[in-house]
Amino acid sequence: MWGPPNQNVFVSPYIKLQGKRESRRDHYYYSFPLLSLPSSSSPASPPRAPPPPQAKLQASSSSGPPGMAGKQGDGGDGREEDGAKVGLPALDISLAFPQATPASIFPPSASDYYQIDDLLTTEEQSIRKKVRAIMEKEIAPIMATYWEKAEFPFHAIPKLSSLGVAGGTIKGYGCPGLSITASAITMAEIARVDASCSTFILVHSSLAMVTIALCGSEVQKQKYLPSLAQLTAVGCWALTEPNHGSDASSLITTATKVPGGWHIDGQKRWIGNSTFADVLVVLARNANTKQLNGFIVRKGAPGLKATKIENKIGLRMVQNGDIVFNKVFVPEEDRLPGVNSFQDISKVLAISRVMVAWQPIGISMGVFDVCHRYLKERKQFGVPLVAFQLNQEKLVRMLGNIQAMLLVGWRLCKLYESGKMTPGHASLGKGWTSRMAREVVSLGRELLGGNGILADFLVAKAFCDLEPIYSYEGTYDINSLVTGREITGIASFKPAALAKARL
Helix, strand or coil: CCCCCCCCEEEEECCCCCCCEEEECCEEEEEEECCCCCCCCCCCCCCCCCCCHHHHHCCCCCCCCCCCCCCCCCCCCCEEECCEEECCCCCCHHHHCCCCCCCCCCCCCCCCCCCHHHHCCHHHHHHHHHHHHHHHHHHCCCHHHHHHHCCCCHHHHHHHHCCCCCCCCCEECCEECCCHHHHHHHHHHHHHHCHHHHHHHHHHHHHHHHHHHHHCCHHHHHHHHHHHHCCCCCEEEECCECCECCCHHHCCCEEEEECCEEEEEEEEEEEECCCCCCEEEEEEEECCCCCEEEEEEECCCCCEEEEECCCCCCCCCCCEEEEEEEEEEEEHHHEECCCCCHHHHHHHHHHHHHHHHHHHHHHHHHHHHHHHHHHHHCEECCEEHHHCHHHHHHHHHHHHHHHHHHHHHHHHHHHHHCCCCCHHHHHHHHHHHHHHHHHHHHHHHHHCHHHHHCHHHCHHHHHHHHHHHHHCCCCHHHHHHHHHHHHHCCCCCCCCCCCCCCC
């Protein structure tokens, strides 16, 4: 406790108020009597002091404007330090800053300036509208709260299931059988509202499910895909390791043949959804052949341990994990027969890289939409911020980037659908859109000024969420080298061998 225990004292940091000053740990605190305290003749049971006046303005978890991060503590009367309540609770953002609408009420779309929607089929337009409506209504109000807490909103999984996008391009087995364009558009629409939810769907659908669909047996498809498509089961995809990220093909997790199946030993890192996934698609090196093999590992298998990676600055809702395998037994029936080399995984990555290319597009769309509304609502010097030339130039630069990103993303989908997409095409798409999105979110942060560092207005959250996307599914540099290899015919992934020292 910062000060002497006293029920009749409310401790507030850094604010000089009526009463005596107390010093502790080189910080100064001021204690003052609370209002309406009972006399010393009150009953033995200690009375509960009323909350400070500001707490009356605090929105409860079940009423008031939704989705405000970090505002809903126990009883709404400040945080605890050493058992004592310290400080006053923050005002609800709509009361603290009534001049602009927070992102919990998502703005209408204003970023399709070149009318890319006209390039979509009626079916693709329909699924886009459906996903947009559900994301704005169901996810926007809660995203800032869960992002701040670094927790995944498990109660929202049925809402994400209702999007009807899990399984993407997979046909049959309860999957939607979307076109690659429709699947990419839905990825952007999810990311427009929340990048963490789009990554959850990406890992579950475009990696775990697609691997089973492309590399699994018919029995495995019928066994696993229907529940994954309905999101009654959740999947993850385990490739990267503590010592193998960009050079993932050098992984050292091993699969050893034993009677009736396999023993998997090793460690994986940065695996999204891994702390709660029901189905883990694991890539390991065959101890005998040294080739890459794939396995379906079920949640709760003996020797399997998945722990959450803490302290992330981006995609905080995504539960990335460290996985340790200690002689985890996988029956032969759960080995993926279609994974026998890294080339077999490349066809999975071809789809997922298209999807990842659309995540920065969606994030940029959301940031532009929020900034477009914010600058119209927020006034300085007696006029809306949108009236200033510098702000208009930044908005136009953001909008131009988004139009170019949309056209590149759309063309990438068409190349895939026609069978013409190469690894270089996919890598350029993912690397370039994530680089352009960096400028968009940076400009958005500038435009919102101080509110640009608050998750309440989306931009700060998007600014942070883009950083892991810039690096995963191939860093910008690695994706550039993939394209560079394709256009020059020279692979430059490894540094040149050191020349022998001359005598």
